[in-house]
Amino acid sequence: MFSRSLLAPAERQCHICALGLSRQRRAWSIASRQVSTTTAVEKQQRAFPREGDRATYESYASRLGGAHVGRNGGGGSRSGPGDNPRGFDQRGLGQRRSRRPNHGKLPNETKPAPTLEQLRNTLIRRLEPWIYSETTLKKLDSLGIGIEDAEALLNDFQGVAIRSLKGPGFGAGASQTTETPEAPFALEWDVEGLTLSFQHDADWMKSVERAYLRQFLRWATHEQTTGIFSLPEPLVVRIREILETTDLSHLASQFNEAREMHRQFHLHIGPTNSGKTYNALKALAKAKTGAYAGPLRLLAHEVWERMNRGTVGGLEDGQGRECNLITGEERRIVSLEAGLTSCTVEMLSFNTPLDVVVIDEIQMIGDPQRGGSWTNAVMGLLAKEIHLCGEETVVPVIQKLVAAMGDELVIHRYERLTPLKVLNESLGGDLSKVEDGDCVVSFSRSGIFALKKTIEEKRGKRCAVVYGALPPETRSEQARLFNEPGNGIDVMVASDAVGMGLNLKIKRIIFDTLHKWNGKEEVLMSFSQIKQIAGRAGRFGQHDAGSEGGVTTLNEQDLPLLRQILPSPLTPVPRAAIEPGYDRLARLALLLPEETPYANLLETYENLVHLSPACMPSAVLPHIKLSELLKGFTKDLTLKEMVTFGFAPVNLRDGKVVSAFQNYVSAYVNEGEVLLESALESGRLVPNLELVEKTSKTMHSPTESETRAGAVPSPIPATIVTAIPGLESLHKALVLYLWLSFRLPLNFPDRTAASELKLRTEVMLDFCLERLPGLKRKRGLKHNKRGSKAEQAALEAMPRDTLEKIKWIPREKIDTLKHQQQYGNLDVLPDDRL
Ligand SMILES: Nc1ncnc2c1ncn2[C@@H]1O[C@H](COP(=O)(O)OP(=O)(O)OP(=O)(O)O)[C@@H](O)[C@H]1O
Structure with missing residues (x-):
């Protein structure tokens, strides 16, 4: 009954269909339907926290004088973000769309941590639907555990897991976890990781399902368990290897060469315009060999130019340092012997020993899409001295990572170099009050063009524009036009793309809106983004000594919200993102049936990956979506090629x-x-x-x-x-x-x-x-x-x-x-x- 050989995915699929549901399975199915009736009510209850957030937000907004989401503050049109594939709003420039109601929550609100009892109860409650789910069977089938074996094993695992969850050892560490005759080894529930996931992940049930699956596989392939159920030996060995390959929980064991070094981290922490990057670059300028890594080509380009020209702090004598530029899509090599490189963070090299590396915007380590590159940099760079620049929010996670790697951490804190003030008045919706040195911020291309049109008509002067879909070169050129005196372009209209990478002579930031269309609904911008954009006003060195930056809103009703947001603390970055990496995917691919499609490989990785609580898996969904575009070519592409195209x-x-x-x-x-x-x-x-x-x-x-x-x-x-x-x-x-x-x-x-x-x-x-x-x-x-x-x-x-x-x-x-x-x-x- 347990000796089904590994089948090709298509065959196994048919096998499931052909088998139909066994009698036991049919009984389970009915049970499962009953469970799902219950879960409909439960779902509603689970949704309650979100409703709670919404109520909190609405009462919060009304306390602020009615500036709540959904109220039309007279803001700009609300089409998709700058890269709306269908192009412009066909209603024409200048016409404004009504704002859609937003039922989102405040972006910096963190759900309170569940108690141990709440977590235990949720895990117990959700276990049964997981056991009876077709998706679970499919996941096991894709690993080679056929439906009959899976059903039998799952049936017994349910009892084992419940006993373990109810046992006194739950949450008290693996050594104290209850051992049962069926599970004579500890089932380790990652309470810390699950708690963080509950607080921060929109879809935290993925973490719960991942925990069930790993626990199940560990149990099902354990020596003593297999003594009772005897899955075929080769399958047991293979699943154990799959579990090992997807176990990334021991940070310190990653990047062996870096682990052999004693590295010193300098964490430069402060608000925008506080001199963090300036001080980090000073250290880089003095180094014989080193690199700067930033999130944008624009930033890498700026540092490249400043290093070569000698306009970085520490090189003020005008003696530049030879520095090459490397980004995903360009190389600008000044000298083959140059000791310094400026690059985008994905392009950092982990093979070359360096004296000093500067990593900018380190808070992006928590970004689900790109954060993995920052985590790799922190863990894998072969540099004696690593300078990280970013927001206060990142301190706890960096402390955890550096401690896990046994390196040294020095934290430098900075204050803003020029004052930033929220102004007492908004523009009252009147764009004729826009002045030279203003930057009006809106979050859609059509909104930006409409604002530009109106401002130009009212002022009789041209405006520069910056938005995300524009190439970095065009953004730089628009910034140059805005900064250059005497050309009649003294106002900028921009999206959130203005928040990073451009040195602008902005005196006052005016938010047309504090909300952005996320593809589904209007959501309040994250506090971090609002602060970052606001921080662009009054940049040090761009204005007369003693001048300050000002921030306000176009519409009166948005001003109280802005006033609340700017001084409010930001939510700490809870975890660093970890990406699979080609080598790991390749190892995993070897352990899965040959015909496993690339998307399934990514899914299997995501379903099984085990990380330390300081980390979270990078989002693989965009890569899965991309790989779906490659479906027709999968037979002709090697895994390496699939990974290249898929990323x-x-x-x-x-x-x-x-x-x-x-x-x-x-x-x-x-x-x-x-x-x-x-x-x-x-x-x-x-x-x-x-x-x-x-x-x-x-x-x-x-x-x-x-x-x-x-x-x-x-x-x-x-x-x-x-x-x-x-x-x-x-x-x-x-x-x-x-x-x-x-x-x-x-x-x-x-x-x-x-x-x-x-x-x-x-x-x-x-x-x-x-x-x-x-x-x-x-x-x-x-x-x-x-x-x-x-x-x-x-x-x-x-x-x-x-x-x-x-x-x-x-x-x-x-x-x-x-x-x-x-x-x-x-x-x-x-x-x-x-
Ligand atoms: N000690 C200093 N002497 C001269 N200029 C400085 C000094 N410190 C900072 N600056 C200048 O002030 C401006 C802001 O500094 P920097 O870019 O380092 O700030 P930051 O904290 O990294 O801010 P952001 O995150 O907004 O880029 C830059 O133009 C920088 O060259």
Whole structure:
């Protein structure tokens, strides 16, 4: 009865169907239905805490004078975030959508920890539905435990687990856990980990199910258990190995080489604009070898430039340090002998010993998507001195990690260098009160464009814009325009992308709204994000000595909430994220049946991974979603290739990027070589760029004297406004190509062409943003000679080669931009030297 051999997944699937439900199983099924009736009531009860949160929030909001979610504060339109794949709100710029009600909870509220009794009762209550669930059978089946064996084993495990949960040892440590005749070894329930999961995870039942599954497998493959039930020996051995491979609970045993070193951590903690990075970089500048790692290409680029130019603290004599730049999609090598590297955190090397490493924004260690890279850096860097910069919230988790690794930790705390004040008044909804040096913050692209239009109309001056879907180069250029005095661009309209990586001369931050559309509903921005954005006002060194930053809201009803949020403490980062890593996935793949699809491999890892309570698994869902796009190619891709493609930076919300990705993979599989031109052909992204370029050539740029006289560039036509999302998609598709070209260089040979096309896209995005419609032009300059409608029509009719010769955009401007964006005016070695 227990000797079913391992079947291929498809066969096993059929086996389940063919078997149907055994009599016992049918009885279980009925029981299970009964259980699910009960659980409907229970579900409602379980939902109560959330209802409680909502009630708390609503009463909290009403205490604040009615500033609660769901009330329309007259804010901007509420379409999806900047990268809404369908593009602009078709209602047109400037029209505002009503705010959808938000029933979310305050983002920094943590649920109180359950008592041991509550946790015990929940685990007991949820055990039965788990035992009788088809999903559990499927999970066991995918590991090779057939339905009959599984049913019998689960039946007995239920009693063992309940006795263990009810025993006096529960929560008191493994050594005291009750031992029973059926489980003569300790069942170890990770009370601390489950408690943290209950408090912080939206779907904490996943942690409960993971705990049941691991406990079940440990019990089912234990020597003495198998003595009674005898699962086939090879299966027992294999499952034990699977359990071992997915056991990442001993942090100290990871990254052996790093464990052999005694590393000193310096944790620089403080609010925004307090000099944390400045001080950490000072240490790096003095080091013979070292690296800076940040979350954004923008930040890596800034440090790269500052190191080379010698504008980092400690290098003020102007003597720069040679520093190379390495990000996922570009390499800028100043010297092959350079001791320093500036990179994005995913690109850190764990093989090279270094003197000093600076890791920025360390609070991102708790980010479910990217946090794993920060955790790897903390655990695996072979550096004597590691400087971590970030928020106070990260201190407990770093203390736990460093203690587990036996390294040394020194904490440096900083205060803000310039005061930041919440202003007494909002703008009362009146955008004509916007002043030079203001940054108005909204959280959707259409909201940003609507605000820009209105502000420009009211003030008669142009605004810079920054939002997440814009390429970093375009964001830098917009920041430069805003910071540069005397060009008439003194106001910025931005999304939360303004909160990180840009050095801006902002005097006052004005929140148009404190909520953001998360794809399903309007949610209050996290306190951390609101603080980070607010902290951009009054940046040290950008204003006169003694000046302070100001923060307010556009609408009066949002101001009390802002006033409450800014001084409130942030929730500590509860755990560091751990990602599976290729090696571990490869080991696991060898232990699963050969035909196991990649998505199932990821799922199995997620279902079984065991971590220390200081850690949580990285979210694998995005990778599973991405791997679903690869389904048609799985037979042709090795696991390594699947992991490479499955971890590629694909924006799944952007349909055009998704289809470019599919084209890349298809060409990779079918041709072995991905030629950029043909891979991008179907998306019509390049013709869209060419259309914008063609229009740009027909439009006049005011000369210096015309600008002095108050002339502004004529706005782009509506057709070109709607081309902007296509430019953003093209940029993302090109970044993706470049990313793949660094990992599979022989198969993605068009790196240079991709870089050039990316640059053309950036130049056109700058062009479009500069000329978004909205600003009233001065009388007399409305239809200047080259910009008249008649002339535009004539130009439209001209043959393409004639148009090519017309250089309406001054050549120097493109050259300057090109130089700035590509090399930051620094000499870099050509690609073929690398
Ligand atoms: N001692 C100093 N002397 C001169 N400039 C300084 C000093 N400390 C900080 N600065 C400048 O102040 C600004 C803010 O410093 P820094 O970027 O280090 O702050 P931070 O705490 O890391 O803030 P954020 O997280 O917002 O980036 C930077 O422009 C930095 O160069």
